[in-house]
Amino acid sequence: MHPLAERIKNKDERALARAISLVENDSPEKLSLLKDIHPMTGRAHYVGITGSPGAGKSSLVNRLITYLRSLDLKVGIVAVDPTSPFSGGALLGDRVRMAEHFTDPGVFIRSMGTRGSLGGLSRTTKETVRLLDAYGFDVILIETVGVGQSELDIMKIADTITVVLNPGSGDVVQVFKAGIMEIADVFVVNKADLPGVQKLLTELESMLDIVKHDADWRPPVVQTVSVKNQGIDEMWKEIDHHRQEIERTGERERRRKANLEREVLEVVHYELMREIQKREEDTGYEWLEDVEKNRVDPYSAAQRILRKWTENPT
Ligand SMILES: Nc1nc2c(ncn2[C@@H]2O[C@H](COP(=O)(O)OP(=O)(O)O)[C@@H](O)[C@H]2O)c(=O)[nH]1
Numbered sequence: 602m603h604p605l606a607e608r609i610k611n612k613d614e615r616a617l618a619r620a621i622s623l624v625e626n627d628s629p630e631k632l633s634l635l636k637d638i639h640p641m642t643g644r645a646h647y648v649g650i651t652g653s654p655g656a657g658k659s660s661l662v663n664r665l666i667t668y669l670r671s672l673d674l675k676v677g678i679v680a681v682d683p684t685s686p687f688s689g690g691a692l693l694g695d696r697v698r699m700a701e702h703f704t705d706p707g708v709f710i711r712s713m714g715t716r717g718s719l720g721g722l723s724r725t726t727k728e729t730v731r732l733l734d735a736y737g738f739d740v741i742l743i744e745t746v747g748v749g750q751s752e753l754d755i756m757k758i759a760d761t762i763t764v765v766l767n768p769g770s771g772d773v774v775q776v777f778k779a780g781i782m783e784i785a786d787v788f789v790v791n792k793a794d795l796p797g798v799q800k801l802l803t804e805l806e807s808m809l810d811i812v813k814h815d816a817d818w819r820p821p822v823v824q825t826v827s828v829k830n831q832g833i834d835e836m837w838k839e840i841d842h843h844r845q846e847i848e849r850t851g852e853r854e855r856r857r858k859a860n861l862e863r864e865v866l867e868v869v870h871y872e873l874m875r876e877i878q879k880r881e882e883d884t885g886y887e888w889l890e891d892v893e894k895n896r897v898d899p900y901s902a903a904q905r906i907l908r909k910w911t912e913n914p915t
Pocket residue numbers: 652653654655656657658659660661694791792793794795825826827828829
């Protein structure tokens with residue numbers, strides 16, 4: 602067994618932090634570590650929290666941590682943050698947030714910068730979630746930056762996907778366009794202290810009538826004011842209710858299997874790409890000039906590289 606896996610099993614928090622760094626740095630030991638922790642995973646409830654920048658995701662997460670701790674649940678958090686050009690790391694707000702729960706062994710927060718994730722942000726995030734699961738957290742909160750394609754991809758690992766919207770923001774249309782409507786399990790209307798709540802609720806319900814009209818689960822809509830700590834218990838109640846429902850119907854198993862399948866292919870894709878890229882680098886991209894000078898089209902060049910690989914894999 603990988604020594605870090607052994608230590609994670611024994612709830613060594615420093616080993617967990619080390620393991621996440623290995624994942625972030627795409628270390629060669631990574632696969633064997635992930636392999637060894639896999640049998641320890643599968644117990645935690647993965648909760649995704651997505652929504653436009655500024656919607657209040659981080660403040661909600663912070664309130665949720667406190668609330669979940671009051672229920673004596675252990676919480677791991679992976680927050681994907683836009684990398685600040687000034688600090689070169691995660692945003693200051695998250696450092697402050699971290700400090701608040703710093704001494705609590707039942708909380709572990711890791712910020713992922715959008716830059717500098719060598720294995721790809723989506724993959725790094727998912728692997729970090731697996732590590733947190735193996736360590737034994739009851740709930741793992743995954744906070745994304747915005748509502749783009751990569752967020753959508755990250756969210757797919759979650760059992761319960763929570764989408765945060767604000768009144769007066771035109772969020773519903775954006776969320777609809779991004780394809781988030783289809784994958785949302787719980788909607789949170791945060792900043793419910795601001796005007797336009799009723800309008801947003803009406804828009805949201807009519808959108809749900811269209812998108813979820815024949816779904817088994819119609820996403821509930823909860824209102825929160827995270828700055829005043831209002832509605833957090835209700836938010837959690839709906840998230841937990843969703844978990845119970847998908848466990849009851851077998852949907853949780855189906856999602857998890859589909860995720861694992863996808864992850865297998867992602868690993869293959871990534872490892873193969875890395876090998877091929879390395880080889881091409883070593884041979885100085887000999888096709889490059891031909892493609893640039895239009896002597897060879899890109900598709901033939903790609904086919905040639907693939908053929909070279911299948912005939913002589915390393
Ligand atoms: N009025 C009001 N402002 C809020 C509420 N929740 C968050 N905010 C503010 O919205 C801003 C963005 O919050 P943040 O949690 O960083 O959003 P994130 O980008 O989605 O993580 C902050 O200035 C918060 O103080 C709320 O319920 N009501």
